[in-house]
Amino acid sequence: xxxxxxxxxxxxxxxxxxxxxxxxxxxxxxxxxxxxxxxxxxxxxxxxxxxxxxxxxxxxxxxxxxxxxxxxxxxxxxxxxxxxxxxxxxxxxxxxxxxxxxxxxxxxxxxxxxxxxxxxxxxxxxxxxxxxxxxxxxxxxxxxxxxxxxxxxxxxxxxxxxxxxxxxxxxxxxxxxxxxxxxxxxxxxxxxxxxxxxxxxxxxxxxxxxxxxxxxxxxxxxxxxxxxxxxxxxxxxxxxxxxxxxxxxxxxxxxxxxxxxxxxxxxxxxxxxxxxxxxxxxxxxxxxxxxxxxxxxxxxxxxxxxxxxxxxxxxxxxxxxxxxxxxxxxxxxxxxxxxxxxxxxxxxxxxxxxxxxxxxxxxxxxxxxxxxxxxxxxxxx
Amino acid sequence: xxxxxxxxxxxxxxxxxxxxxxxxxxxxxxxxxxxxxxxxxxxxxxxxxxxxxxxxxxxxxxxxxxxxxxxxxxxxxxxxxxxxxxxxxxxxxxxxxxxxxxxxxxxxxxxxxxxxxxxxxxxxxxxxxxxx
Numbered sequence: 068x069x070x071x072x073x074x075x076x077x078x079x080x081x082x083x084x085x086x087x088x089x090x091x092x093x094x095x096x097x098x099x100x101x102x103x104x105x106x107x108x109x110x111x112x113x114x115x116x117x118x119x120x121x122x123x124x125x126x127x128x129x130x131x132x133x134x135x136x137x138x139x140x141x142x143x144x145x146x147x148x149x150x151x152x153x154x155x156x157x158x159x160x161x162x163x164x165x166x167x168x169x170x171x172x173x174x175x176x177x178x179x180x181x182x183x184x185x186x187x188x189x190x191x192x193x194x195x196x197x198x199x200x201x202x203x204x205x206x207x208x209x210x211x212x213x214x215x216x217x218x219x220x221x222x223x224x225x226x227x228x229x230x231x232x233x234x235x236x237x238x239x240x241x242x243x244x245x246x247x248x249x250x251x252x253x254x255x256x257x258x259x260x261x262x263x264x265x266x267x268x269x270x271x272x273x274x275x276x277x278x279x280x281x282x283x284x285x286x287x288x289x290x291x292x293x294x295x296x297x298x299x300x301x302x303x304x305x306x307x308x309x310x311x312x313x314x315x316x317x318x319x320x321x322x323x324x325x326x327x328x329x330x331x332x333x334x335x336x337x338x339x340x341x342x343x344x345x346x347x348x349x350x351x352x353x354x355x356x357x358x359x360x361x362x363x364x365x366x367x368x369x370x371x372x373x374x375x376x377x378x379x380x381x382x383x384x385x386x387x388x389x390x391x392x393x394x395x396x397x398x399x400x401x402x403x404x405x406x407x408x409x410x411x412x413x414x415x416x417x418x419x420x421x422x423x424x425x426x427x428x429x430x431x432x433x434x435x436x437x438x439x440x441x442x443x444x445x446x447x448x
Numbered sequence: 449x450x451x452x453x454x455x456x457x458x459x460x461x462x463x464x465x466x467x468x469x470x471x472x473x474x475x476x477x478x479x480x481x482x483x484x485x486x487x488x489x490x491x492x493x494x495x496x497x498x499x500x501x502x503x504x505x506x507x508x509x510x511x512x513x514x515x516x517x518x519x520x521x522x523x524x525x526x527x528x529x530x531x532x533x534x535x536x537x538x539x540x541x542x543x544x545x546x547x548x549x550x551x552x553x554x555x556x557x558x559x560x561x562x563x564x565x566x567x568x569x570x571x572x573x574x575x576x577x578x579x580x
Contacts (some may be wrong), residue, residue, distance in 0.1 A: 184527075196466045198549045199494055201571045202524060207537050210522035218520070218559040263523040308492060308545035311521065434549065 072159045072283055073444065074293040076105025077403040079279035082391035083245040084179055091183040092124050093278045094130040094175040097396075101171070101280035105289040109134045112282065113167040115406035116140045116158045118150035119172040119395035128347060130173060147189075148342065148430020150174065151398030152442030156300045168285050168440020174400065175391035183274050186394070186432075194434040205432045206270055206345065210262035212312050217264060219313070220367035220439050222350060224264055228255035230346035231268050231388055233343065233374055240375075240416035243400075245275050245391035269346040275391035279400035291410045296423065297328035297445040300323065303436025310437075315355035318342075318429050319439040322356045325425075325443040333357035336379060336445070337421025338408045340401035342428045343386040348374065352427060353381070356443075380418035383408060394430070398442060401426035409448045423447045462528060467495050472572045479509035481565055481573060494545040515578070516542035518561040521552055540565070540575050550575055 078100025085093055094117070102109065107203070117127025127141040146153040151174030158170045178186075185204040190196040195203075216222055224333040232252055238244035250268055282289075301321040310316075326332055333356060341356065343349040350364040359367040359377060367373060373381040384390045384404040387397065405424035407413045424446045431439025472495060473479040484507035494512065497504040521538035536552040540563045544559040552563065554577030563575040 190466075193466050193495055193498055197572065200467075201550045201574075202537050203549060204524075204537065206523050207524060210524075211520040211539060214522055214559065221538070259528075260523075265522075273487070290452045306547075308547050309541065310547065312539075385506040 070163045072162050072295040073287045074295070074402065074406050075284040075288040076086060076101045076103070076107065076280055076290070077280070077406045078104055079243055079396070079400050079403045080149070080277050081243050082189070082275055082277035082393060082396075082400070084274065084278040085177070088276070090119070090126060090175050090177050091130045092178065093276060094173050094280070095134070097278035097280035098130070098134070098171060098173055098177070101282050103324055105282040107169065107288070109136055112136070112139070112169045112171040114139055114158070114161065114170045116144055116154040116170065116172045117141065118144045118172070118399065119176060120145055120147060120150055121394070122175065126175070127173075130175070134259040141343040146300070146440045148344070148392070148394050149398055149428050149440040149442045150395045151400070152426065152428050152444060153300050153398070153440065155281065155283070155399065155402065155444065156404070156442060158297045159295055159298050162283060162285050165285070170283050171280060172283060172399060173278060173280040174396035174398060176395040177276040179274050179276050185273065188432045189191040192433060198434040203432070203434065206262040206265060208432060209345040209347050210265045212351065213264050213345070215312055216347060216350065221313070221362050223345065224256060225252060225366060226350065226365040227264065227269060227346045228252050228266075229368055230343065230349045231250065231255045233368070234343060234349075234382050234386040234388040237375055237383050237416055238389025241385050241390060244385040244389050245272060246385065246389040265345055265347070269397070271344045271392040275393050277391060277393035277396045278399065279396045279403050281399055281402060290412070291448060293406045293409050295333065295444065295448050296447045297325040297443070299325040299328065300440065300442045303431070303433070303439050305435055306437065313351055315351045315437065317437045318352055318427060319355040321441045321443040322427065325445050326357070329445045329447075331423060331445065335423050336425045338383060338405060338418050338424040339379060340383045340384060340386065340404050340424070340426045341381060342430070343382055343388050344392060346388070349378065349381065349386070356425065356427060375416055375418045383418040384417045398426065398428040401428060402444060402446065405446050409446060467572060469567070469572050471496065471498065473567060474511055478512060478514065479567055483510050483512050484508070485510045492544045494546055494548050512546060512565070513543045515564045516540045518552065518557065518559055518563055518575070518577070519547060520559060521557060534538060538575060552577065554578075
């Protein structure tokens with residue numbers, strides 16, 4: 068098919084503290100890894116898409132200034148935690164329009180430079196500013212979902228904690244993950260309370276740096292070709308006054324569109340990297356992505372089917388909880404991991420022999436919507 | 449490992465006057481929260497649109513009910529290093545329907561608790577849990 072987009076090469080840095088490394092240097096590490104994987108040179112790409120949230124203006128141009136790219140277009144993309152996936156989405160548009168043959172997508176973030184703590188909300192809005200003044204932060208938003216989840220009897224505190232246990236077990240197998248140690252259910256439940264019912268080990272670590280890169284092209288190349296089967300970005304819809312905060316509406320909508328675009332269903336998906344910024348998120352997204360029916364997320368987790376070795380491993384990389392969540396890099400890194408899984412290159416954490424993988428990231432805490440942005444991609448071999 | 453800890457910066461909307469208290473409350477006694485209602489759809493919007501908003505013309509001012517029920521909540525535990533005490537945040541559903549977010553005070557706070565919206569000098573308003 069002429070309009071197929073291929074992941075020609077993928078690469079990423081370890082996620083964690085990269086003290087003393089500048090953002091362009093970090094991004095270049097991922098870029099050179101992706102180019103080497105694609106067996107291409109910098110001169111072979113015709114445009115660069117740089118995803119970042121807090122690194123300041125024109126970061127992409129800083130990243131590539133010394134790469135000898137001869138003044139090609141550089142696009143800086145920001146969409147909160149969905150920035151990286153949004154950059155891939157836009158790059159694919161250009162490839163499908165045959166504007167370019169090969170492009171580079173890089174996501175990079177250095178959250179250690181923010182000094183820790185929760186990500187500040189975008190307050191250039193009367194409603195969000197009012198709510199942020201009262202204390203609205205993303206951990207609170209997810210914690211209120213978790214409270215409601217428990218209240219409705221859809222799972223237990225142990226189910227929430229078991230998400231962290233699973234993903235930390237996966238992360239222990241991933242040399243790119245920030246958290247390389249396993250944790251027990253008791254350790255998760257006994258860690259410091261942050262936003263009830265969420266404890267510290269149920270929140271993705273905030274002090275993390277990282278970069279990830281993809282070379283996308285109109286023709287296959289490099290390693291075993293991975294195709295983009297679907298690419299969807301959606302924005303938040305103003306919620307009704309009696310909204311169900313457990314329906315993850317924006318992600319459910321993005322997933323439905325992605326399945327339609329690819330002509331596949333949830334049962335066809337063999338590996339998933341999803342946005343487990345907090346434990347409750349993974350359970351809600353099981354249902355939003357159609358991996359579990361409504362009210363059946365906890366049962367799916369307990370069944371073991373979402374562990375490595377299960378029917379549909381979720382977050383074999385360790386996810387945001389273990390691998391880390393450098394915002395702009397996250398969506399790109401999810402696709403790096405799924406590409407490795409589809410190509411059978413994931414080493415100790417290889418999750419069987421999946422043919423189709425799904426990535427999902429969502430983000431942006433603004434008052435009145437589920438989330439500002441959500442992106443779902445389906446990749447296949 | 450550092451946590452994603454609650455925002456420890458002081459509330460700053462008072463300084464910025466994005467939502468001055470006079471725009472949130474009616475002057476009557478007892479005061480009621482103001483909101484905007486879309487003239488055609490009837491959809492309620494809180495806080496009310498500021499006069500600077502071009503959308504204000506499509507909305508009419510209405511007053512919200514003073515009591516509702518807590519839809520969900522969380523107790524925030526600030527990083528111990530901050531020295532800040534824990535506090536409760538929640539969504540309250542008011543007739544309309546309209547759901548608003550804020551600080552929750554009182555005893556026996558749980559999902560479904562009846563709450564009254566009361567003025568607060570720091571946050572503009574807070575939810576006071578009523579005896580059920």
